Amino acid sequence: MIAVELRKLVTRPRTWITIALIDALPTLVAVLLALTDIGPRPGTGPAFLSAVLSDGTLFPLAALAMVLPLFLPVAVALTAGDAIAGEAQSGTLRYLLVRPVGRARLLLAKLVSVVAFVLIAVVVVAVTAYVVGALLLGDAPLSSSVSGTALTQQELAWRTALALGYAVLAMLGVASIALFFSTVTDSPQGAAMGALAVLIASTLLLTLDASQALQPYLPTRYWLAFVDLFRDPILWRDVLRGVVQQVLYVVVFLGAAWANFSTRDITS
Amino acid sequence: MIVTSGLTKRYGQVLAVDDVGLDVREGDIYGFLGANGSGKTTTVRMLLGLVLATSGDIELLGRPMPRQAAAVLPRVGALVEGPAAYGHLSGRANLTLIDAAGAGAPRRSRRARVDDALEQVGLGQVAGRKVRAYSLGMRQRLGLAAALLRRPSLLVLDEPTNGLDPQGISEVRELLLGLHGRGTTVFLSSHLLAEVEQLCTRVGVLDRGRLVLQDQLATLQQPTGRTVVRTPDAAAAHALLDGRVERLSGDRLVVARIEPAELNRRLVAAGLRITELGPERRTLEQVVLAATTDSPVVSP
Amino acid sequence: MVAAAVVLLAAPIAVRALPADDPEVPAARLLVAAQASGTVAYSGYVESSGTLQLPVTDQFSEVAGLLGGRSRLRVWWRSADDWRVDSLTPAGERDLLHSHGLTTEWDYEAERVTTTPRSEVRLPRSSDLLPPELGRLVLADARPGEVSALGAETVAGIDAAGLRLVPAERQATVDHVDVWMDPDTGLPLQVSVFSADAAAPDISTRFLELSTTMPSERVTRFVAPPGVSVDFDDVVDVAGAAQRYAPVVAPRRLAGLGPRRGGLGRGAVGEYGRGVTAMAAIPLWENSAEPLREQLARTPGAVVEADGSSSLSVGPLELLLTPEAFDEHSWLLLGTVTHPTLERAAAQLARRALMVAYP
Known part of the structure; x- marks a missing residue:
C-alpha cells in the first residue's frame, strides 16, 4: 500500500507544481539579490538573508527561512489535508477500503507519502538554493556562524543537515494536524483550512503577551529555532523543546486521526 | 453467502436501517429493491464494513463482518453508489493501482488480470485514455471492471446500470448472467423494478429501513388462484358468475373460487365471447406496492 | 486520548x-x-x-x-x-x-x-x-x-x-x-x-x-569573521559623547540628591541618588536634543510645558528635556525620581548655567 501511495504522489502533477512553486520564491530572491546587491535592513528580512550576499553557501538556510513560515506549511497542509478527505471526496476511499486495505494501513501509507512529500520539498529547496547560491551569490572563503565565529565547511554541512531535519520534523507536526482534520471531514480544502487555521491562530497568539502561558504549546512556537543551530556555541534549548513538542504533536494528532478514522462510518 | 440478523443502524434519532435479516444464498442473483432513501445504500455499506452497524450481525461468505474483513473482502467485488477513479490517470493505470492496493494480488499476473477485467466490460479500446475524458457509462464499466479484478465469488453491486444507455444496460445484464453462469453470486441493489424482474432469482424489498419482503421471485409471481377473464360481454359474464367476480374493470374480470377450465366451460356455454382467459399472476410491481403500503410482512 | x-x-x-x-x-x-x-x-x-x-x-x-x-x-x-x-x-x-x-x-x-x-x-x-x-x-x-x-x-x-x-x-x-x-x-x-x-x-x-x-x-573571545572590518568608536553612545564633549558640567548635588556613590568622577554628566533612586543630568548639543524634542512632541502622554521643556513619565522612569539654553545645549534629566524632583533639578540647572556656563 505504501508503494501505491508513493506512486500516486509522484504521478500526480500537483505534487511537482507545488514543489516548483515553493522553489520559485527563494530562486527569485537569489536572482534579485545577485542583480541588485541590496540586502534586507537588519531586523526586517528572514534569517541569513543579509549574510548570503557575502556567503552564498548559507543560501539553503536563507531559503529555508523564507519558505518555512508560510509556503512550506501551506503546501504540507494541502497535501496532508488531501490524504483521506481527497480520497473521500473523489469516492475512491470506499473502493480502497473494500479492496480491502486496512484503515490503519491506509493511514500509515498516507503518512509515509506525506513524509516523502515533505522530504522531497525540503531537499529540492535546499539543493536548488545551494546551486543558486554557489552560482549567483557571494563566495566567501569561510562561513561564519551567527555569533561571528568561523565555521568549517564540515561544520556548516552538518549544521545545515540538522536544520533541514528540524524543518522536516516541524512540517510533520503540520502534516499530523492536517491528517487528523482529513479524517474528520470529507473536504480536502476544509481539512487544509483547518490545519492552517491552527497555524495562523498559533502565529497570532505568539505575538500576544497575554498568551504567554500558552506559548510553549503552540505548534509554531519553535519553528524558527533552527537559527539557534548556527549560533556558537549552539543554543539547544529551543531546538530540543521544538523537537519534543513536534513529536508530541505528531503522536497526539496521529493517535487522534487513527482513533477517529478506524471507528468512522465511511459515507462518502 | 450473505446472512444478517437484526441489522440496525441509527444516525442520532433517525433509524436508517431497522432489524434487517437478509438471506442471500449461493447461486442467487439477489435483487435488493427499495426507493431512494429507504436505507439500501447504508445496508450495502454495512455489508462491506464501510459503515459500522449499531447492532446486529453480518455474515459474508460464512464469516463475520466486519471482524474478518481482511479474509472476506478479497473474495467480494463491489460497486457502491457509483464508480470512482483518479481522473488524471488512465483507466488501465487506475485498475493497476487498485489491484496493487491491498495484499494478495501477485504482481506478475497483474497485467493479465487488468487486461482481462477491461476486456470483460468492453473497455479494452479506451483503457489508455485518461479517466477524466470518460463518459458516465465508461466510468460505470471501469467501476465494474475494478469489482471483477479478483474474480470474486460474490458481487455486491449498487445500481450497476446507472448512467448506461440501453445497449450498455443489456451488455451489463449479459455480463452478469455470464458471471452467474460461472458460479458467481450476485447481490444487486436497485430501484428499478424492471431490471430486477428481468435478472434476479430472489428479491428483498426495503421500505423505510425495514425489510418488508424477501422471497424467490418465482414464488412471488406464483398464480394467485384467481382467474382473469377478458370479454366484450363483461356485464353478462358478471351476472352469470354472480358472487365469484372480485373485480370488474372495463372488459376485465377477476374471478375467484372456480377452476379456469370450469369457468371457461360455463362462459362458453352461455355463449359469451372470450378474448382472453388465464390464471392471475401478480407483477413484481404489484407485489412491491402491496408489501410497502401494507403493514410490513416478512415472508420466511 | x-x-x-x-x-x-x-x-x-x-x-x-x-x-x-x-x-x-x-x-x-x-x-x-x-x-x-x-x-x-x-x-x-x-x-x-x-x-x-x-x-x-x-x-x-x-x-x-x-x-x-x-x-x-x-x-x-x-x-x-x-x-x-x-x-x-x-x-x-x-x-x-x-x-x-x-x-x-x-x-x-x-x-x-x-x-x-x-x-x-x-x-x-x-x-x-x-x-x-x-x-x-x-x-x-x-x-x-x-x-x-x-x-x-x-x-x-x-x-x-x-x-x-x-x-x-x-x-x-x-x-x-x-x-x-x-x-x-x-x-x-x-x-x-x-x-x-x-x-x-x-x-x-x-x-x-x-x-x-x-x-x-x-x-x-571574539575574532572578527573574515571580510568584516572592525570599527573603533571612541565614544559609546550619546551619553558617553556628552560626558566628553559637552559644553557644560553638571553640579555635584542636584535637587536635594547627592552624587551617586561609585558613580562618575568629574565630567559633564551628573549622576545622583542611591540604589534604585537615581537621577542623571546629561547635557546635550542641540543636534541630539532637537530630534528628541520633536519625538517627545509626537509621543502620546508626553507633556510640553509653556517654557518649552518636554517631559514624559513611563512607569517609574521620569524624563525631562529642558528648553534650549542660550548656548545651544539642553539638559536631559532622567531617572527613577518623581517629576517634581526633575523640575527642581531643571530650575537649579537653569540658574546655575546662567552663572557659570563653562567648566
Missing part, C-alpha cells in the same frame, strides 16, 4: 507549581551575600521583559527595546572584565563581548563589529538586564532597614531566596524591587522592579538556565 493530552499539557505546569524549599536566611544576610556576589562566575540563559514604552529615536532605539520589550540573552560571565552577552533576535544576534577594558559589539544582521573603550557614562545595554547585574545595581547602596525576606521561589531549578527592597527616599518612583538569589552564592537570579501601585513588574528579568561553573575562555 483526551486524558493523555491533558496529562501532557498539565505536567509542566504542575512541576512549575511545586513549592520551593525556603532556605530561611535572614534578609540582612541575603543583602550582604548579594552585594558580595560580584566574583561569582556563571553562564546561562536569561529572559527579560519590560513594559516601559519609551519614545524611539535612532540613538535610543536599543534602550527602548530593552526596557519596552522582551529580550532573550545568553551570558558567559568569567569576571567583570571578561564576559559575553548575546542578545538573541529571531534572525540573528547582537553580542557584547568585554575583555581588557574593551567592549566589542557584534551585530550579525548588520555584519558590523564595533569596539569601544570602557566608559563611565553610557546608556543601559543588554548586559545591564542580567539578573546579577541589575540585582547588584539596585541593592548596591541598600540599607538593612530597607529590605525584608520574601520566601522562596524556584528559579532556573534553584530554590531561590527572595528579598524585597523598599527604597526609603521620598523622591523614589520605584515602589519596591523583588530580588531572588541563590542562597549559597548570593547571585541574583530574578529581579522584578515595581512602580507604585503596579500589579505587574515594569521590568522583570530571570534566568531560565544557569550554571555557576567557570565558562570557557574560548567563548568570551
Whole structure:
C-alpha cells in the first residue's frame, strides 16, 4: 500500500507544481539579490538573508527561512489535508477500503507519502538554493556562524543537515494536524483550512503577551529555532523543546486521526 | 453467502436501517429493491464494513463482518453508489493501482488480470485514455471492471446500470448472467423494478429501513388462484358468475373460487365471447406496492 | 486520548507549581551575600521583559527595546572584565563581548563589529538586564532597614531566596524591587522592579538556565569573521559623547540628591541618588536634543510645558528635556525620581548655567 501511495504522489502533477512553486520564491530572491546587491535592513528580512550576499553557501538556510513560515506549511497542509478527505471526496476511499486495505494501513501509507512529500520539498529547496547560491551569490572563503565565529565547511554541512531535519520534523507536526482534520471531514480544502487555521491562530497568539502561558504549546512556537543551530556555541534549548513538542504533536494528532478514522462510518 | 440478523443502524434519532435479516444464498442473483432513501445504500455499506452497524450481525461468505474483513473482502467485488477513479490517470493505470492496493494480488499476473477485467466490460479500446475524458457509462464499466479484478465469488453491486444507455444496460445484464453462469453470486441493489424482474432469482424489498419482503421471485409471481377473464360481454359474464367476480374493470374480470377450465366451460356455454382467459399472476410491481403500503410482512 | 493530552499539557505546569524549599536566611544576610556576589562566575540563559514604552529615536532605539520589550540573552560571565552577552533576535544576534577594558559589539544582521573603550557614562545595554547585574545595581547602596525576606521561589531549578527592597527616599518612583538569589552564592537570579501601585513588574528579568561553573575562555573571545572590518568608536553612545564633549558640567548635588556613590568622577554628566533612586543630568548639543524634542512632541502622554521643556513619565522612569539654553545645549534629566524632583533639578540647572556656563 505504501508503494501505491508513493506512486500516486509522484504521478500526480500537483505534487511537482507545488514543489516548483515553493522553489520559485527563494530562486527569485537569489536572482534579485545577485542583480541588485541590496540586502534586507537588519531586523526586517528572514534569517541569513543579509549574510548570503557575502556567503552564498548559507543560501539553503536563507531559503529555508523564507519558505518555512508560510509556503512550506501551506503546501504540507494541502497535501496532508488531501490524504483521506481527497480520497473521500473523489469516492475512491470506499473502493480502497473494500479492496480491502486496512484503515490503519491506509493511514500509515498516507503518512509515509506525506513524509516523502515533505522530504522531497525540503531537499529540492535546499539543493536548488545551494546551486543558486554557489552560482549567483557571494563566495566567501569561510562561513561564519551567527555569533561571528568561523565555521568549517564540515561544520556548516552538518549544521545545515540538522536544520533541514528540524524543518522536516516541524512540517510533520503540520502534516499530523492536517491528517487528523482529513479524517474528520470529507473536504480536502476544509481539512487544509483547518490545519492552517491552527497555524495562523498559533502565529497570532505568539505575538500576544497575554498568551504567554500558552506559548510553549503552540505548534509554531519553535519553528524558527533552527537559527539557534548556527549560533556558537549552539543554543539547544529551543531546538530540543521544538523537537519534543513536534513529536508530541505528531503522536497526539496521529493517535487522534487513527482513533477517529478506524471507528468512522465511511459515507462518502 | 450473505446472512444478517437484526441489522440496525441509527444516525442520532433517525433509524436508517431497522432489524434487517437478509438471506442471500449461493447461486442467487439477489435483487435488493427499495426507493431512494429507504436505507439500501447504508445496508450495502454495512455489508462491506464501510459503515459500522449499531447492532446486529453480518455474515459474508460464512464469516463475520466486519471482524474478518481482511479474509472476506478479497473474495467480494463491489460497486457502491457509483464508480470512482483518479481522473488524471488512465483507466488501465487506475485498475493497476487498485489491484496493487491491498495484499494478495501477485504482481506478475497483474497485467493479465487488468487486461482481462477491461476486456470483460468492453473497455479494452479506451483503457489508455485518461479517466477524466470518460463518459458516465465508461466510468460505470471501469467501476465494474475494478469489482471483477479478483474474480470474486460474490458481487455486491449498487445500481450497476446507472448512467448506461440501453445497449450498455443489456451488455451489463449479459455480463452478469455470464458471471452467474460461472458460479458467481450476485447481490444487486436497485430501484428499478424492471431490471430486477428481468435478472434476479430472489428479491428483498426495503421500505423505510425495514425489510418488508424477501422471497424467490418465482414464488412471488406464483398464480394467485384467481382467474382473469377478458370479454366484450363483461356485464353478462358478471351476472352469470354472480358472487365469484372480485373485480370488474372495463372488459376485465377477476374471478375467484372456480377452476379456469370450469369457468371457461360455463362462459362458453352461455355463449359469451372470450378474448382472453388465464390464471392471475401478480407483477413484481404489484407485489412491491402491496408489501410497502401494507403493514410490513416478512415472508420466511 | 483526551486524558493523555491533558496529562501532557498539565505536567509542566504542575512541576512549575511545586513549592520551593525556603532556605530561611535572614534578609540582612541575603543583602550582604548579594552585594558580595560580584566574583561569582556563571553562564546561562536569561529572559527579560519590560513594559516601559519609551519614545524611539535612532540613538535610543536599543534602550527602548530593552526596557519596552522582551529580550532573550545568553551570558558567559568569567569576571567583570571578561564576559559575553548575546542578545538573541529571531534572525540573528547582537553580542557584547568585554575583555581588557574593551567592549566589542557584534551585530550579525548588520555584519558590523564595533569596539569601544570602557566608559563611565553610557546608556543601559543588554548586559545591564542580567539578573546579577541589575540585582547588584539596585541593592548596591541598600540599607538593612530597607529590605525584608520574601520566601522562596524556584528559579532556573534553584530554590531561590527572595528579598524585597523598599527604597526609603521620598523622591523614589520605584515602589519596591523583588530580588531572588541563590542562597549559597548570593547571585541574583530574578529581579522584578515595581512602580507604585503596579500589579505587574515594569521590568522583570530571570534566568531560565544557569550554571555557576567557570565558562570557557574560548567563548568570551571574539575574532572578527573574515571580510568584516572592525570599527573603533571612541565614544559609546550619546551619553558617553556628552560626558566628553559637552559644553557644560553638571553640579555635584542636584535637587536635594547627592552624587551617586561609585558613580562618575568629574565630567559633564551628573549622576545622583542611591540604589534604585537615581537621577542623571546629561547635557546635550542641540543636534541630539532637537530630534528628541520633536519625538517627545509626537509621543502620546508626553507633556510640553509653556517654557518649552518636554517631559514624559513611563512607569517609574521620569524624563525631562529642558528648553534650549542660550548656548545651544539642553539638559536631559532622567531617572527613577518623581517629576517634581526633575523640575527642581531643571530650575537649579537653569540658574546655575546662567552663572557659570563653562567648566
